[in-house]
Amino acid sequence: MFFTLHLKLRLISTKPQNNLIDLEIIEECRKGNMHYFRKLVEITSPFVFSVALRMMGDEPQARDIAQESMITVWKAIYKIRSADSFKTWLYRIVVNKCYDQLRKRKRNPEVRADEKTWVFISDKIYEEPFTEMENRETVQIINLLTEKLSPKQKAVFVLSDLEEMSNEEISSITGMSRTNVKANLHYARKRIGEMIEKHL
Amino acid sequence: MEAEDKKYDKVVNLLKKSKPVFMDAGTFSDKIIRILQEDKSKVSLQELIIEYLFGWVYIGWIRRSMVACAMLLILFFGYQQALILRRINDLSDQKVNNGKVVMTSLTDEFSSKMMLYRISAGRLPGGKISISEKEIDKLVKSINRLQVKYQDIIYLIENDPELKKYIESRMNEGKKK
Numbered sequence: 001m002f003f004t005l006h007l008k009l010r011l012i013s014t015k016p017q018n019n020l021i022d023l024e025i026i027e028e029c030r031k032g033n034m035h036y037f038r039k040l041v042e043i044t045s046p047f048v049f050s051v052a053l054r055m056m057g058d059e060p061q062a063r064d065i066a067q068e069s070m071i072t073v074w075k076a077i078y079k080i081r082s083a084d085s086f087k088t089w090l091y092r093i094v095v096n097k098c099y100d101q102l103r104k105r106k107r108n109p110e111v112r113a114d115e116k117t118w119v120f121i122s123d124k125i126y127e128e129p130f131t132e133m134e135n136r137e138t139v140q141i142i143n144l145l146t147e148k149l150s151p152k153q154k155a156v157f158v159l160s161d162l163e164e165m166s167n168e169e170i171s172s173i174t175g176m177s178r179t180n181v182k183a184n185l186h187y188a189r190k191r192i193g194e195m196i197e198k199h200l
Numbered sequence: 201m202e203a204e205d206k207k208y209d210k211v212v213n214l215l216k217k218s219k220p221v222f223m224d225a226g227t228f229s230d231k232i233i234r235i236l237q238e239d240k241s242k243v244s245l246q247e248l249i250i251e252y253l254f255g256w257v258y259i260g261w262i263r264r265s266m267v268a269c270a271m272l273l274i275l276f277f278g279y280q281q282a283l284i285l286r287r288i289n290d291l292s293d294q295k296v297n298n299g300k301v302v303m304t305s306l307t308d309e310f311s312s313k314m315m316l317y318r319i320s321a322g323r324l325p326g327g328k329i330s331i332s333e334k335e336i337d338k339l340v341k342s343i344n345r346l347q348v349k350y351q352d353i354i355y356l357i358e359n360d361p362e363l364k365k366y367i368e369s370r371m372n373e374g375k376k377k
Contacts, residue, residue, distance in 0.1 A: 049220060063228070067235075
């Protein structure tokens with residue numbers, strides 16, 4: 001009885017999306033239960049996609065990364081010893097896949113500078129009442145703000161300022177030391193701040 | 201500086217508020233499940249064959265038994281090797297007479313030749329034994345040493361009447377037999 005209750009306990013976290021990951025689902029996935037894996041995909045894919053899209057700034061690529069990440073999760077979920085580490089592990093998979101793609105892209109950088117986007121941002125921040133932006137618009141802004149950042153700085157900025165994660169969590173996801181995370185975040189904020197100051 | 205921070209916060213808040221929307225989540229999960237099932241069916245035949253041929257090795261008690269058997273075989277092999285080595289050493293110390301040729305493991309060439317001559321009892325003619333000068337010197341020295349020892353023994357016997365008496369009695373007993 002206690003064991004069943006224990007299994008049904010939800011993970012404790014400050015992030016609302018993490019509360020949705022059930023210990024039972026992870027346990028069943030570890031046993032190879034595809035029905036539960038489908039559930040896990042349905043629960044986790046929105047935030048996997050969110051991180052991938054914010055990191056990559058490209059919707060089809062973000063979908064591909066989300067898909068690859070979920071397949072990797074299925075293949076390696078047996079490695080997960082406790083459900084508590086699942087979220088960090090999942091983020092690590094996504095961020096690493098994004099890194100790989102960003103490194104490839106670095107060799108062939110795309111030029112995205114666009115004055116119209118700055119005008120759009122300027123209008124949007126003072127908009128009353130606020131209306132949510134489309135993915136395309138969000139991506140456009142992120143790309144504009146982060147185009148001069150390295151993949152590491154971009155990852156730290158997305159995870160810290162957009163996904164609202166603590167430095168400790170970012171450190172365990174990216175494998176960077178906490179000091180490194182702080183330094184990268186400081187640099188990223190500085191660069192973005194300078195751009196905002198220049199254009200807005 | 202404050203104004204700059206405010207603008208930064210506003211832009212970041214704008215991005216935070218606009219969470220990316222994941223469309224077609226259902227189709228997405230269907231696609232993933234389909235890919236995984238395809239992967240599974242692709243390797244299934246190969247896996248089945250391997251499973252059929254070698255699947256039994258994953259059965260716990262068979263694995264443990266095989267490990268035990270392997271250990272026993274290694275021990276048996278070691279024992280056999282030790283036994284063979286011991287037998288080889290024993291054999292090399294033995295003389296083998298196959299009629300005309302006598303083999304020994306004596307290392308001293310001269311003594312082995314002498315031994316051959318003695319044990320073959322005429323089968324090996326003496327003329328066939330060649331002896332070097334050095335070996336003759338060695339033989340002479342050995343005879344001299346024996347002679348000295350013999351004289352010492354005689355001297356001891358002569359000086360000890362009890363010993364002389366005892367030896368004489370023993371020798372007489374031997375003659376009677």
